[in-house]
Amino acid sequence: MVTVQSWSGREARLLRAAMRMSIRDFAAHLGVSVRVISKWEAGGEDYCPRPDSQAVLDTALARSTDEIRVRFAEALGRPTAAAPGGSRIRVDSHKFLPVFIGAEQARRLRAEMGDVAAGGWLESSSARLEHPDEQTVCTVHVYACGVAVFHLMQPQVPESLTELAVWRYRSYATDLPWAGARLRNLLDLGPGTPVNPEYALSLYWVTSGPWAVGAEFDTALRLLSTPSVLVDRGAATGPAPLQQSVEETLLATGFDHPDIVPFGVRGVSTGYAGWSGVAYAAHSGERSLTVDELVACELTVQTLWCFSRQIQKLVEDGQDPSTPDDFGWRFLRAAYSRLTTARAQETAQHVLMREAIMKTSGLAERLRAAQDALRDSVS
DSSP states (O other): OOOSSSOOHHHHHHHHHHOOOOOOHHHHHHTTTTHHHHHHHHGGGGGOHHHHHHHHHHHHHSSHHHHHHHHHHHHSSSEEEEEEOOOEEEEEEEEEEEEEEOHHHHHHHHHHHHOOHHHSOOOEEEEEESSSSOOOOEEEEEETTEEEEEEEEEEOOOSSHHHHHHHHHHHHHHHHHHHHHHHHHTTTTTTTTTOOOOOEEEEEEEEEEEOTTTHHHHHHHHHHHHHGGETTTTTTTTHHHHHHHHHHHHHHOOOOOOOOOOOOOOTTEEEETTEEEEEEEEEETTTTHHHHHHHHHHHHHHHHHHHHHHHHHHHTTTTOOOGGGGGSSHHHHHHHHHHHHTTTTTOOOHHHHHHHHHHHTTTHHHHHHHHHHHHHHOO
């Protein structure tokens, strides 16, 4: 079993990442404050927690599941690419279900939540919600601009990519109305009030699979980013699997599409963005993107897509779109700049990820159109 001789802020951060926990959840798990965790991680390799904190981290690691310990060991230096031959498919599915509720309703909900994200330009609050499926971890993020996003993390161990693709379509059919009903309850709205989350995209964090590392592995992730090619969505009884031979043939001969955008780095990661979302596998725990970084990017894109979509709806309904002063065309201009301009502190992987997701989501064009519509309405 992997052990740590002396914990530093670096190892503490890697353990949190292996546990798939936010800083707040990790602090609660260890029984310490959020400030303590932030201090550890900010110090990195140069910060050594106190002896009692070292013992707490030892206990947390010892009590972790085998899967968490494997992820942690890999993050310490061993490659984490999916094992070739015989390994099960293991994927963490992240769904994002956005819905526009308006700035006033968002303000009220955020006041009740109290959990305000600090330091971000896209101001938000979040809360954990219970989901009918006990395996699902659900967090609702409410943004000051008037958008709520349900983030569902659902571990999956399917027998095939086709099975996972069918599950995706079928589970969205229940998760979308559930999220709408849950939000109506949070907002104290009547059962007849329409609250309709939309733009269902997925992020697949791949931890293992039976595919050979190389061309077959890349093909598998491309299929994950475009699951519709494995599903008969017009079947009378709802989304149904195509014959297993379809998946086997595609894996053997290769699959690509002009709308799929790669953003992995050779020897570090494999990543693809498609019209249905993102598939990513980390091969070097220290150098690859973290799941938190991918989730943060998707949440931002989903929020701004939903916000600009609301403006588009008003225009199509023949109305002059209007927003609170803080979220007018200047807000969208700033958002466009932040999402399309590389920053000095960003790594090449961050830039590639952001560019791939922006391109496949079509958000840049939506932001420009919404910005123009708001500017025209006040001119």
